[in-house]
Every structure is written in structure tokens, then in C-alpha cells.
Amino acid sequence: MGYKEIYARYRQQIMAGALKPGDKVPAIRVLAEELKVARKTVEAAYAVLIGEGYLVSQGAKGTRVNPDLVISRREPAEEPAPLADSSLNQLTGLRDNPGEMRLGIPSLDEFPLKKWLLISGKVARSLRPEEMTNQPVTGYAPLREAIAGYLNISRGLDCQPEQVFITSGYRANLRLILQVLAQPSDKVIFEDPGYFFGQKLLKRIAPNLHYAPVDRQGINVDYLLRYHADARFLITTPTHHSPLAVTLSLPRKHQLLGWAQENQSWIIEDDYDGEFHYTKKVIPALKSLDHDDRVIYIGTFSKTVMPALRIGYIVMPKETVSRFKELGEITETGLSLLPQKILAQFLSEGHFYKHIKKMRTLYQQRRRLMLDALNRLFPETFSYELSDGGMHIVAFLRRGTQDVALAELWQAQQLQVFSLSAWYTQTQKRYGLIIGYTNIRSEQQAMTLLQRVQQPTLALLQQAN
Ligand SMILES: Cc1ncc(COP(=O)(O)O)c(C=O)c1O
Structure with missing residues (x-):
């Protein structure tokens, strides 16, 4: 050189x-x-x-x-061409912007940060030279043990630590599962409506993707059996459907499990916020009823600890463990050790359990605050079909179909809500806003935020209807 x-x-x-x-x-x-x-x-x-x-x-x-250097900026480089899907661009921007009322963000003000930092310090100081090499690709063993213990006690599973594969979250889970178990021609079924980012990912990685509608009892299993009984994979959110928050009824759960057993299909159970059930007892996971090991359970710490942690996991059915490990050794690198160690200690010292117990009560209260404020400022605009849990409210529009324009209006005021219809693909759409409430601390705060959009919302809807 x-x-x-x-x-x-x-x-x-x-x-x-x-x-x-x-x-x-x-x-x-x-x-x-x-x-x-x-x-x-x-x-x-x-x-x-x-x-x-x-x-x-x-x-x-x-x-x-040179501290005195003045750099004259040239025209910025040309922006890369936007993705064809403009709703995705809009929502990707939304993910980068913390804003208010964002779906699925835990109550950050109540996170036991001091405890977390204390553990982090201890863990960082205790790092041993032999731990500095690559760790098993399936994850840090004590964390796998702690997760299995937690799931067996709290979510009714019966799994061994060897079945737990630690990943960076939902998307990594789906990618890995399909990579290990699916052929490109396999039929994959997703819920309609369904988790926006899941839908976008699957459109890219599952060539034979289809949808099954969701009603007030969860995914419509009769429809599935009638039109897609030959599916190899179903990805579903049985505890609290995303986004409608309904719980899959028990008869449908048994129907689904029977179908999977008979057809040797896989049900991927996305239990992303199963911990947060308020009024009745926590609902055991679908996996807890699965005696034939046809359910691949996936979870995340994004809702229970923090999204930035980027730790999720797959519970691999026993017969698939060696296939996951074999392919995982080739395609995966495993996660950083330190966050895994910190989380393992957070779980094993009991802080995790204490935290989610507290959040259950808090989320129930915060949902009430948000609903009260919505009812006061928008008494005629929205209706609700409240379920017993979850971390968001779906505010259905009583009249009209303007939810995309409405969501944009709220987003322009830094209220990061989603439009419900954007989460549908092909079946009959419903219209409304998906509103997060976990970081609302008082009714006054909710009122102040909603007042930003009260008049323009009413004006927009009046114009449209
Ligand atoms: C339906 C659903 N599944 C899974 C997740 C978890 O995603 P991740 O683990 O990538 O944070 C979310 C988060 O918002 C979700 O809404």
C-alpha cells in the first residue's frame, strides 16, 4: 500500500x-x-x-x-429503491421510532434495571478464559435449563433442557424451523389477520404460503381442515391471538392437535405474551396438551424482559433435536455469551418470576387507564372486544374503513399505533387501531396523548362517513 x-x-x-x-x-x-x-x-x-x-x-x-474544517455536504447519495410494499416501509420506520402506544413494548419504567445491572456487573467480572471460546450453538446450558424449568412450571410444558434452542427471537425461530424441517413445496398456513412482521417474513421464505381466518374463538380450524388439511406447518398464536387477542377455544385446540397427529404436520405455537393473562388463571400453552409431540413451541424474552435483549427460543420436539443440532452447527453461530449468562441468572435468582407477576397486575391497570381515556375522548368512535390478557387493545372502528389513514394520522403525532386492516391478507377485513398501553402511567397521560389526535380523528372520520 x-x-x-x-x-x-x-x-x-x-x-x-x-x-x-x-x-x-x-x-x-x-x-x-x-x-x-x-x-x-x-x-x-x-x-x-x-x-x-x-x-x-x-x-x-x-x-x-482539523477542528476548523468545514465540510461542504454534497447531495446525499441516492436513496436505495423502496421496497415494493409501502406499508412495510411505513412500519419499519415505526419500529425505529420509539414513540408512544407502541404494541408489544413492556413497561420500561417498571423494569428492575438495578437488579439487572447488578447481575450484569457480576457476570462480566466473573468471565473465565475457558468461556471465551465459542459456546454451544444451541445456547448457554444454564439458560437452557432455566428456560425449560420456567416453561414446565409456568406454561405447563414437559420439556428437557436439551430440547431448548436459544435464538435471537421470532424471526430467527421461524427461519430455523423451516430450514430444518421444511421442503420448499411444503404448505405453510398463517393466521389471517396475523402478526404483521411474521406475514412479511413468511411471504419471503415460505413459497407455498396460505392463510386461515381467525374469529372470536381463534383460528378457524374447520376452515383449515376443509381447505388445507394437507398443510405441513401451521403457525399460530393460541393463547392471545396476534392481533385480535382472542384465545383459541379448548375444542379447537384438541381439533388442531388431532389434525397434526393424523397428518404428521407441525404446529408452531408462538406464545409471545402467554404470561400476561389477567382476570382468569394463566392459560396453559397449547403445547401442554400435545401428547404426540407435534407442537414446536416458540417464545421470546422481548415481552417479559426487553426487546433489545434479542433472546428467544425454540422448544424442539424430541425426534427433531438431532436435526436441529446438525443443521444449526452449519448455519448458526449461537448468541453472545454475556447476555445469556445475565438472563440465566435473572431467571435462576427468581427476579424474572417476580417481575412478570408484578407486570400482570400493572398491565391490567394500565389497560383500564387507556380504555377510560379512549372512552372519554372517543365515545362513539371505537368498540372493543376485550379478552382476558395481552399487551394491546384493538379499537375497532364502529363505522368506516379508514383505519390506514387514521393510523398515519396518529403516527404523525408520534402515537405509534398500527392499522388493523394492514394485518389482513385476503379474508374479510376488519378495521381499527392496534394500540399498546403498557407504558401509560396515568389516565392523565393517556388523555394528553389522545388529545393530540382527538379533533383530527373526528374530522377525518366525519369526512369519510
Ligand atoms: C405475535 C408476535 N410474535 C412474536 C413476537 C416476538 O418477536 P421477537 O422475539 O422478534 O421480539 C412479537 C413481538 O412483537 C409478536 O407480536
Whole structure:
């Protein structure tokens, strides 16, 4: 590498803003060693950069990007072409923007952060050299044990730690399961309406994708048996359907399990918020009724701990464990050790259980606050079909079909709600807003937020109806 190349790299980094005025650059000796070039090559490059005013030498204080440098911005590079699906663009932006009323975010103000930080510190300090190599691809063994223990006690499963595969969450779960068990021609069924991001992912990775409608008792199993009895996979949210929050009725649960057994199909049970059931007893998972091991249970810590943790898991049916491990060794890398260790300790010391117990009561209260505020400000606009749990409200429009425009209006005011109809694909749509309430701390706060959109909402609906 010659001095011109080093010069060009630095100039490019400075012009692009990656190196900012005042940033320190490496000493000549250090950079020469790093790039395996002679010191005089770096010296020459720095001399030109200094000569042209990009860098300044400050003697013993080293060399920096010229603090007085003014970079005239050129036109920004052309934006990449948007994805064909504009609703996806809109919602991806929405994911990046924390905003208010976002679906599925736990109550961040009530997270036991001090405990978490204490454990994090202890775990970081106790890292042993032998732990610094790659860990098993299926996950950190004590975490797999803690998850199996939790699921067996709280969700009614009967699984061994060896069946738990730790992943980075829902999408990784689906990708891995289909990669291990599916042929491209296999028929995959998803709920309609169904989890927006699941639907988008499956459209890309499951070529033979179909849908089954959902009504007040959950997924319509008669429809499934009538039109798609030959399906190899069904992905479903039986405890609280996403987004309608209804619970799959017990007769339908048995019907589904019977179908899977008879047909040797797989049911992927997405139990994303099964912990949060308020008024009745927590509902055991569908997996707890599965005596033939046809249910692949998937879970996440995004709702119970925090989304940024990015830890989820698959409970692999026993007969599939070796296939998951074999392919996993080829396609997966496993997750970072530290977060897994912290989480394992958070579970094994009992903080997790305590936290979700507290959240159950809190979410019930916060849902009430949000509903009261909605009823006061929009008495004629929405109707509700409340279930016993979940982390969001579906506010159905009493009249009209303007939910996409309405969601956009709310989003423009930083209220990050979803339009219900966007979660449907082909069956008869319903219209409304999907509203998160877990971070609403008082009715006053809910009122203040909703007042931002009260008048424009009424105006928009009046115009449309
Ligand atoms: C239906 C459903 N499944 C799964 C998840 C969990 O996703 P992840 O594990 O990627 O955070 C969510 C989160 O919003 C969800 O709504």
C-alpha cells in the first residue's frame, strides 16, 4: 500500500463524516504497524493531509482531524429503491421510532434495571478464559435449563433442557424451523389477520404460503381442515391471538392437535405474551396438551424482559433435536455469551418470576387507564372486544374503513399505533387501531396523548362517513 492510498482513505472518511473535526487519528508508528507499511509511507500521507488542511498536527497531543474544517455536504447519495410494499416501509420506520402506544413494548419504567445491572456487573467480572471460546450453538446450558424449568412450571410444558434452542427471537425461530424441517413445496398456513412482521417474513421464505381466518374463538380450524388439511406447518398464536387477542377455544385446540397427529404436520405455537393473562388463571400453552409431540413451541424474552435483549427460543420436539443440532452447527453461530449468562441468572435468582407477576397486575391497570381515556375522548368512535390478557387493545372502528389513514394520522403525532386492516391478507377485513398501553402511567397521560389526535380523528372520520 502506498501513501496515496492511505491519503485517499482518510480523505474519504473525513468527507463522508465518519471522521469528524477534532477526532484523533492513530500515531504514525501505530498506523504503520497496523497497515504493515514503512513509517515514512504513513508520514507522507499525513503530510499531504496536513498540507491540504484535513489534519492538524498538535505535537505531543498527536494528530487530529482539523477542528476548523468545514465540510461542504454534497447531495446525499441516492436513496436505495423502496421496497415494493409501502406499508412495510411505513412500519419499519415505526419500529425505529420509539414513540408512544407502541404494541408489544413492556413497561420500561417498571423494569428492575438495578437488579439487572447488578447481575450484569457480576457476570462480566466473573468471565473465565475457558468461556471465551465459542459456546454451544444451541445456547448457554444454564439458560437452557432455566428456560425449560420456567416453561414446565409456568406454561405447563414437559420439556428437557436439551430440547431448548436459544435464538435471537421470532424471526430467527421461524427461519430455523423451516430450514430444518421444511421442503420448499411444503404448505405453510398463517393466521389471517396475523402478526404483521411474521406475514412479511413468511411471504419471503415460505413459497407455498396460505392463510386461515381467525374469529372470536381463534383460528378457524374447520376452515383449515376443509381447505388445507394437507398443510405441513401451521403457525399460530393460541393463547392471545396476534392481533385480535382472542384465545383459541379448548375444542379447537384438541381439533388442531388431532389434525397434526393424523397428518404428521407441525404446529408452531408462538406464545409471545402467554404470561400476561389477567382476570382468569394463566392459560396453559397449547403445547401442554400435545401428547404426540407435534407442537414446536416458540417464545421470546422481548415481552417479559426487553426487546433489545434479542433472546428467544425454540422448544424442539424430541425426534427433531438431532436435526436441529446438525443443521444449526452449519448455519448458526449461537448468541453472545454475556447476555445469556445475565438472563440465566435473572431467571435462576427468581427476579424474572417476580417481575412478570408484578407486570400482570400493572398491565391490567394500565389497560383500564387507556380504555377510560379512549372512552372519554372517543365515545362513539371505537368498540372493543376485550379478552382476558395481552399487551394491546384493538379499537375497532364502529363505522368506516379508514383505519390506514387514521393510523398515519396518529403516527404523525408520534402515537405509534398500527392499522388493523394492514394485518389482513385476503379474508374479510376488519378495521381499527392496534394500540399498546403498557407504558401509560396515568389516565392523565393517556388523555394528553389522545388529545393530540382527538379533533383530527373526528374530522377525518366525519369526512369519510
Ligand atoms: C405475535 C408476535 N410474535 C412474536 C413476537 C416476538 O418477536 P421477537 O422475539 O422478534 O421480539 C412479537 C413481538 O412483537 C409478536 O407480536
